[in-house]
Amino acid sequence: MQKRTLSFWEIWNMSFGFLGIQFGFALQNANTSRIFETLGASVEDIPILWIAAPVTGLVVQPIIGYFSDRTWTRLGRRRPYFLIGAILSSLALFVMPNSPSLWVAAGTLWIMDASINISMEPFRAFVGDNLPERQRTLGFSMQSFFIGIGAVVGSLLPYMFTNWFGVSNTAPEGIIPDSVKWSFYVGGVVFLLAVLWTVIKSREYSPAELAAFDKADKDLQTARVEIVDKTKNIKLQFTVGLSMAIIGALVSAYIYLNNYTKELYILFVGLIVAGILFVIVSQLRKREIRNGFTIIVTDMLNMPRAMKQLAWVQFFSWFALFSMWIYTTQAVTGHVFGTHDTTSEVYNDAADWVTVMFTVYNGVAAAVAFLLPVLARRTSNKFTHMLALTAGGLGLISIYFLSDKIGLLMAMVGVGIAWASILSIPYAMLSGSLPSSKMGYYMGVFNFFIVIPQIVAATILGFLVKEFFNNEPVYALIIGGCAMILSGILTLRVQTQRKINISEQ
Template identity: 35%
Template sequence: MNLIKKPSLSFWQIFNMNVGFLGIQYSFGLQQTAINPIFLYLGAPEDMLPILNIAGPVTGLIVQPIIGAMSDKTWSPRWGRRKPYFLIGAIIGSLCLFAFPTSPVLWFAVGLLWILDVGNNMAMEPYRAFVGDKLPEKQLSLGYQMQSLFVGAGILLANGSIVLFQYLFGGDSIEVAGEIPKWLYYSFYIGGILSITTILWSVLKTPEIPPSEGELSEIQRNRSLSFGRRIAKPFEEIAEAIKEMPSFMWKLGAVYLFQWYALFVYWQYITPLFKATLGYSTSEAASQSAQMSLTYNIVTMVVALALVPLTLKYGGKKIYAYSLIGTGLALFSIPFIKDPILVLAPMVLFGIGWAAMMGIPYTMVSKVVPQERRGVYMGILNMMIVIPMGIETLSFGPIYKYLLGGSAINAMLFAGAFFIIAALLALRLNVSKEINDDL
């Protein structure tokens, strides 16, 4: 392990370092809430929505580990190691967000989604490594939980802006086939501004730590390679990193398989669930789903930093596992609550779980991977997210139809059970043992 001495940072230095995550997560919030309605406005059949969203898992699977490997071998005294990548990614994302609501036809919007996902993933992965690069081990929990706070804040602002602008400007508008409502433009314009300004804030406020002499020598050797070898090098780095991956990450991959599979089931079937349990129309059910999202992201913002002292006292493994259990219990309870206000209560547990999921695993991984490969391993960690997404996309349709009787209630219970399995697997994670074995 690389034991470079890193200075402790103040709370506000850590805050400034993570501000850029707000813009990235605002963009992801729009993707969760507004992209599919735009596809529908432009004439997409409902049964085509899953395939039209395939950009997310494909770009996440390819872009993040490649960018991670490239950033590990990058250094500029002026621009740094990770910052050039998430700055370029933010610029790409910002341009796409400004253009998205003016999409004239469906194929144009789908193409923009692919480019937007490339930009977001290009910004996301080096950002995870950036925090690990800067912070000493005792501050890693605070750094990644700060990112978790901005995850909740970004998605909350995205969803809240859509609700607000629809209320202010959408009430009297008439939907026209093939046209995107004008009130939806504003949320995307805000996202385009946030994407670049928040990243610039972090870039300008936070200097990167220069690489060690050994790392710098490796970077120089990489620069001396031929163009073809430099293109092939990231792929070789990914393959080698997977081959030598710490056993801790293989165990975390098993947790992620069940955790992220369950999350995708929840996001896909929460709207159909409310049609079944509350007798809502599609629009009413979608509105209720948006309120659920707003609720749990508010909770995430509130509790993200509160998890830091808990993880320091009781250990990340226990807090992570208990949070997953709480999320599973939340999903078990939702189908049996018939009041639209009371059904928001389980989102407290879900929000705590979401805060833990977005912070604690990254803290643990940063402690067990070598500094010189932090970028590529953070990219591989994201592969562990998008692979369950692909598996769920391909497998859950038949499971839903033939094993769960086409019932959204059963789908939610199924997701709850998967969270409990993930929690049990999380109890196998042992960071201290991994570090000792490595030393």
């Protein structure tokens, strides 16, 4: 048995929901720092307020992936999660710009990001489920196209409302401008309608059909033969977990004794918690206790080799992206235009221009989404990804040297090329190594390497900017640019192969 080759429009329909998801995600990325700062957050506090998003993804994505692998309803396997996440996300988008205080906005961001993750995580597995391997690069590129289009319009909305429809982009101190409010309202409606289109227009293979496809796949059958020795694997899990907990405890003590910024605790306390979970699960496995909790934690240890190598690529590229999302507004308003007064016209015009910059990089991503697979066929996925990430890194670094609006837009061209590649090529490199029975789960775990660098960025960038760069956020963008170039170099060492270590079946 082989999966049916889908038409262009069938792939279009199954990817269309990403238009709405990215519409909401772009509004969040481009405007959250502005909302926080308007509600009274200082520059050094903004990264820690952003921590809600990656922490939520870290928890939600593998759980949603695990359960979506095991779901089958009248709506299918993945589509129920698309719909539930879309409804919750739309509601959060209506609430966010009406937050009466900073803590309400931070809490709403937490809810919004959890809801977006519920919709977004199964979409990656959706491509692996429905498309034969020869069409997966096209499938992920189609998602990248809709991500680009959704982000272009979503990022541009505040600017459009102000300059096209005369909606005010200024407001009294502590009040979110009307241009931002109406952008979020439109985003909530578009999010829900786009996801509904995919839910209604797409179909899914049943679990029995997917199992039959895997059974007919000789490569995956060969991969399944290699079962990790359980006793050895349990010992490794205990050792890794104990080491993580000890390292986290020692570094946390060092932070306390030296009175470093409290945000650093989040990263290393998280390491302690992860280590303790590994230790607990290793002991449960010794007692032959097997449930969703033990499977979720254990399979993190036994990732495919390509996934482990791609983890470093994802880590540094998403660290760079998160530095951009957190600090571009502050870098442009302060370093390029010379103001931090959130009530001034200069500040708000500069902040609006950041939404245009984000529009450009997303527009470039949409434009090149279908060109990257062509380059990859002529060279390789690894070379294409390296080239794209290098362009993005140079674009971020160049912001330090720019002093005009047009130059800032040109810097975003490189970022857009990198963004298109980040959204498609790593998933295409990975998907062929995953069995359908674990597709959702491993796609969720793969997103750890999107989430963890965001937590790292949120915990250390504020510290670095404050302690070493005199509260000048533009230096965070330089750090991010260097990280993105490093991720491109690391891509060259990835060895994609269809070999899966499975500790327990």
